[in-house]
Amino acid sequence: MAIEVLKPGLATTVQDAGREGYYHLGIPLSGALDQYSFLAANLLVGNDENAAALECTLLGPELAFRRDAIVAVAGADLQPKVNGEPRPGYEAFPVKSGDVLSFAFLKAGARAYLAVAGGIDVPMVLGSRSTYGLGAFGGFRGRALQGGDLLPIGKPGAMARAGRKLAAELRQPLPRELDLRVVPGLYYHRLTEQSAHDFFEDVWSVAPEADRIGYRYRHGRPLRWKDRKQPFGAGSDPSNIVDAGYPFGSIQVPGGLEPIVLHRDAVSGGGYAMIGTVISADMDAIAQMQPNNKARFVAVDMEQALAARRDYRARTDRLRAALSS
């Protein structure tokens, strides 16, 4: 055992790149909510891209190391400290056996990724080490970390070394206001013309209920649905549909009031009409939004979504190139 959890932080979980192929059974993708920052943290310590790391949400944990290690923190501006001494973000640094790693208060963003050379060595479940909390499996005993937990660490790779750092332009931006690009569709046609327009006009605030399952937004105008006789099996509210699968990133609006963007621990399906889907390139940015941060939804078409996806992948390639030595 290599790391003892002294304080768990607000919601610290073991995550990797995620779990694919079981969505049809209600098992979501899971994995790091901000995949780019997760990848940066792993590459900084010379890990495989899919090594498991700790996702630290809003308030970081306090960890006692029982072994020498090389670690790095990327993502939210949650400054790491060793025995109370500040260490830089986006830079691999050594931690000695007996040291305590803790974090300053959050300055920006919502999720920091702590990678340890060798990765967090929890068992693979269905092809992934990611925690799926609702299903209580994966990660460390299927749950967020608690005080007293002992986390095993894998063997560091040949690329592990302290001092590797990432240039500022390749770090995840952490804005307090954000445009989220959306491909309208799914049940978008069920909205009144006015609401279909309002949704993209209003400025929305992240609600306190924003977690790995989904991000809820409020303070926009309520959305209304076109009149219809509800189809058999759909339920009585006009926002109800016959229960269907929910795409990752899809936006549902229960009761027409507060849009929810489903994230990586999404419920896989249900009976609320979805009005569009946030493009894959913008899902990482959602993970760094704090309650009360502002967002505007911007309609894009498939061509624009694919272009943004190419940009995202090109940036990821630059990240790999920058950290490959």
Add this chain to the structure above:
Amino acid sequence: MSLGPARYSFGGDEHVFVELSEEMSLEAFFKGMAITNAVKRLAIPGVTEICPANASYQIRFRPEVVKPDDLMKLLQSIEAVMGDAELELETRIIEIPVFYGDPWTRETLMRFRERHQDPKSTDLEYAARINHYKSVDDFVKAHSGSPWFVSMVGFVAGLPFLFQMVERERQIEAPKYLRPRTDTPKLTIGHGGCFSCIYSVRGAGGYQMFGITPAPIFDPEQKVPYLKDFMVFFRPGDIVKFKPIDRAAYDRAVAEVERGTFDLRIRPVRFSLKRFLVNPTAYNHGLEEVLYGN
């Protein structure tokens, strides 16, 4: 059996979403099963998730490998050539014991009474009345008297949506709670709209609560024999027959679950939608013979 053409939509840059019908029907469900089975057989490079649902389905893909428009066209062509061949299904029929009106769902529903349409009744009393049954007993007989199709698995891990295999005018319908509960006991038998479900994990929920089963249906530790192969029990297309049990039988079953010896009655069966639709009642008798015969 004419559903009309399906409605195709993209879910961002990674999903195709296909609505086969706005309303629920066995025909829509079978069409979704047939198309998603065909997609599975084609093993299309770049397709990462194939998710049939009640009257719709969705496919997740990597647009670097398969172009969104190409995939959508392929799905449309599969729909166009889909004949009646796949209106038959090799599946299994499973008996699920249910303790209707149990104390745990009752305690929970009392805690959330102010979120219910009818705070003075229990969920069973309310559902019996609005479905025109004289008593809760008659309602339980109807709920457990005919089989149900697993028409979707999801929401959370391993949760089956169940569609009652009777004529539409006999199908049980009930609204969801006015506001969702923040708690539902694990293995609660719920009902919302035309669907029953079995809550696979404890948590939030909006369906009316009718009872509880001792049978685990999702367990990452895979303790009972029928979960040894995989932690999720149900698959779309499974057929479920509920069997009312009393407190003593429930307690016995729970003790068996704890010992890891609890098992379910499961029989293989071939289901024909055409023959079912001719006479559902007679066809269901045949299904019961498969379940309880030798």
